[in-house]
Amino acid sequence: MHTTPLYRQLANHYLDAIRSGTLKTGERFPSIRLMMEKHAVSLSTAVQVCRELEDYGVLEARPRSGNYIRQPDTLPKTVVSTPPPLDTGAYLGIHEQVSSVLKASQRATIKVNFASAYCAPELYPLKILQEHMIKALRQDQHLLGVQGSTGGNLALRNILARRALTTKANLTAEKMVITNGATEAINLALRAVTQPGDTVAVESPTFYGLLQILESLNLRVLEVPATAHSGINLFALEQLLQSPERIRALIVIPNLQNPLGSIMPDANKARLVQLCAEHGTVLIEDDTYGDLVDTEQPLSTLKHWDCSDNVIYCASLNKTLAPGLRLGWISAGKWHERVEMLKHTQTRGCETLSQLAVGAFMKTPSYERYLRRLRKTLTQQRQQISAAITRYFPPGTCVTDPRGGTLLWVELPRHYSAMALFREALKVGIQISPGDIFSNTQRFDHFVRIGCGAPYSPKIDEALATLGRLLENQR
Ligand SMILES: Cc1ncc(COP(=O)(O)O)c(C=O)c1O
Structure with missing residues (x-):
C-alpha cells in the first residue's frame, strides 16, 4: 500500500x-x-x-x-492562538478541547484503547527492571533515604550520552538533566528560552500535549504545516521566519512524528537547523520515538546538525522502556545551567532507584536485543491494524505507513467527523484520538490517530470492525 x-x-x-x-x-x-x-x-x-x-x-x-x-x-500565518489570561484557572483554547476529550475518556469504561501511544505493558521488560531495582536496594540500604542530585544519576547520563553517539548527537553527561519524561524536558526548555507572550512554532498537526504545555506557559502558538512524507514543511517555515513576528522557539519531532509518523530526511534536518540558527529561533527537538524506528540503522537527530548550539535536545524512555518510571532527559547546551536551576526549583532531582535500574539494564547487550524485538513486534502490530482499517473503514480512507513507532494517522474522507466517531466509540468502550486535538485549526476534523501498542487480537479486530460500522452510520 x-x-x-x-x-x-x-x-x-x-x-x-x-x-x-x-x-x-x-x-x-x-x-x-x-x-x-x-x-x-x-x-x-x-x-x-x-x-x-x-x-x-x-x-x-x-x-x-x-x-x-x-x-x-x-503568506498568512497558519494559526495564532491568543495567550490565555494569567489570572484564570479555566482551560482555554486547545487545552479546553483536549481536556474535554481526555475527561470524557476517563469517565467512560474503556474496553479497547486506541488512544494510547504506549506499548502494552507486557511488551516492556518489567521483570528485568524489577530485578535490577531489588539488586540496587540490596546494594545500598540507604538508597531511599538520600535525595538524588538535580541533574540525575551520572552513570545513567553517561549511558544516554554514549547511546546518543550512535544517533550522531554529541551530548555530554555533564550537560544533561534527567527529567520526569519528555513533558518536563520540554517544559524546562520552553521556560529557559521564552517569556510569557512569546510566539512558539510547532508542526501542524502535532502531539496535543505540546499544545497544552504551550498554553499553560502563556505562549502564543504558530502552527507550521507538516506532512507524513517528510515532516515540517520547510518552505512554509521559511516564509514564517521571515515575517515580522519573532518566533522565539520551534518545537519539532523529527523522528516518527506524533501523529504523522514522519521521519525528516537528513537534508531537511540540516536545513531546518540552519534556518533556525539564521533567524535566532531556538530549536527544541523532541526525540521521544527515535529509538522505535524499524531499521537497525539509528536515525540522526537535529542535534547532530547543530553547529551553533541552538538545538535543545529532549527525549524520553516512557515509550521505549517503562512508562511507569517516567524518565526522560534534556541536553540544553548553552542553556544547561538555567535548565538545571529551573529543574531544581520546580521538582528537584528525579528519584534514584529507577535511574539505577534503568542504567543497569541499558548497559547490558540485552537492552539492544529487547529494542530489536520490540521494534519487530510493533511493525507487525501496525501492519495488522492498518490492514484491518483498510478492511473495515469506508472507501477513500488513507492510512500512514510509518517506519516505526506505535501510531497510525488515519485520514477519513472529508465529510466524516472524527469527533462524532470519538463520542460514539466511547459509548461502546472504544477510545480513539480525534484529529481535532492535534491542532488549534479545524484542519484535522476528519483524521483519527490509532495507537498500535497492543498485540493484535480478536478483541482488537472486533473493535476496528465496530469503528467501521460507526462510520457507516455517519453516511
Ligand atoms: C511527541 C511526544 N512528546 C512528548 C510526549 C510526552 O512524553 P513523556 O511521557 O515522556 O512525558 C509524548 C507522549 O505521548 C509524545 O508523543
Missing part, C-alpha cells in the same frame, strides 16, 4: 518546484484540467492538490482567473 495519498505526492512535487524557483511567485499555477491530463489524475485529486497547496499558503485562487503562486510576504 502506498501510504502517501496521490494528492499529497503531487502537492509535494509542486512544492519542490516552487522551492527550486521553477514556479515563481505571481505565476499562474497549472489549471485543474491540465493537472488531470498531465498526471492522469481525477478531478477530485487535482482539486485536493490545490487545496493542499492553499493550506500551505503558497497558492492563491483568483476568481475567474485561476490559481496563482502566492507572494511570500503576503
Whole structure:
C-alpha cells in the first residue's frame, strides 16, 4: 500500500518546484484540467492538490482567473492562538478541547484503547527492571533515604550520552538533566528560552500535549504545516521566519512524528537547523520515538546538525522502556545551567532507584536485543491494524505507513467527523484520538490517530470492525 495519498505526492512535487524557483511567485499555477491530463489524475485529486497547496499558503485562487503562486510576504500565518489570561484557572483554547476529550475518556469504561501511544505493558521488560531495582536496594540500604542530585544519576547520563553517539548527537553527561519524561524536558526548555507572550512554532498537526504545555506557559502558538512524507514543511517555515513576528522557539519531532509518523530526511534536518540558527529561533527537538524506528540503522537527530548550539535536545524512555518510571532527559547546551536551576526549583532531582535500574539494564547487550524485538513486534502490530482499517473503514480512507513507532494517522474522507466517531466509540468502550486535538485549526476534523501498542487480537479486530460500522452510520 502506498501510504502517501496521490494528492499529497503531487502537492509535494509542486512544492519542490516552487522551492527550486521553477514556479515563481505571481505565476499562474497549472489549471485543474491540465493537472488531470498531465498526471492522469481525477478531478477530485487535482482539486485536493490545490487545496493542499492553499493550506500551505503558497497558492492563491483568483476568481475567474485561476490559481496563482502566492507572494511570500503576503503568506498568512497558519494559526495564532491568543495567550490565555494569567489570572484564570479555566482551560482555554486547545487545552479546553483536549481536556474535554481526555475527561470524557476517563469517565467512560474503556474496553479497547486506541488512544494510547504506549506499548502494552507486557511488551516492556518489567521483570528485568524489577530485578535490577531489588539488586540496587540490596546494594545500598540507604538508597531511599538520600535525595538524588538535580541533574540525575551520572552513570545513567553517561549511558544516554554514549547511546546518543550512535544517533550522531554529541551530548555530554555533564550537560544533561534527567527529567520526569519528555513533558518536563520540554517544559524546562520552553521556560529557559521564552517569556510569557512569546510566539512558539510547532508542526501542524502535532502531539496535543505540546499544545497544552504551550498554553499553560502563556505562549502564543504558530502552527507550521507538516506532512507524513517528510515532516515540517520547510518552505512554509521559511516564509514564517521571515515575517515580522519573532518566533522565539520551534518545537519539532523529527523522528516518527506524533501523529504523522514522519521521519525528516537528513537534508531537511540540516536545513531546518540552519534556518533556525539564521533567524535566532531556538530549536527544541523532541526525540521521544527515535529509538522505535524499524531499521537497525539509528536515525540522526537535529542535534547532530547543530553547529551553533541552538538545538535543545529532549527525549524520553516512557515509550521505549517503562512508562511507569517516567524518565526522560534534556541536553540544553548553552542553556544547561538555567535548565538545571529551573529543574531544581520546580521538582528537584528525579528519584534514584529507577535511574539505577534503568542504567543497569541499558548497559547490558540485552537492552539492544529487547529494542530489536520490540521494534519487530510493533511493525507487525501496525501492519495488522492498518490492514484491518483498510478492511473495515469506508472507501477513500488513507492510512500512514510509518517506519516505526506505535501510531497510525488515519485520514477519513472529508465529510466524516472524527469527533462524532470519538463520542460514539466511547459509548461502546472504544477510545480513539480525534484529529481535532492535534491542532488549534479545524484542519484535522476528519483524521483519527490509532495507537498500535497492543498485540493484535480478536478483541482488537472486533473493535476496528465496530469503528467501521460507526462510520457507516455517519453516511
Ligand atoms: C511527541 C511526544 N512528546 C512528548 C510526549 C510526552 O512524553 P513523556 O511521557 O515522556 O512525558 C509524548 C507522549 O505521548 C509524545 O508523543
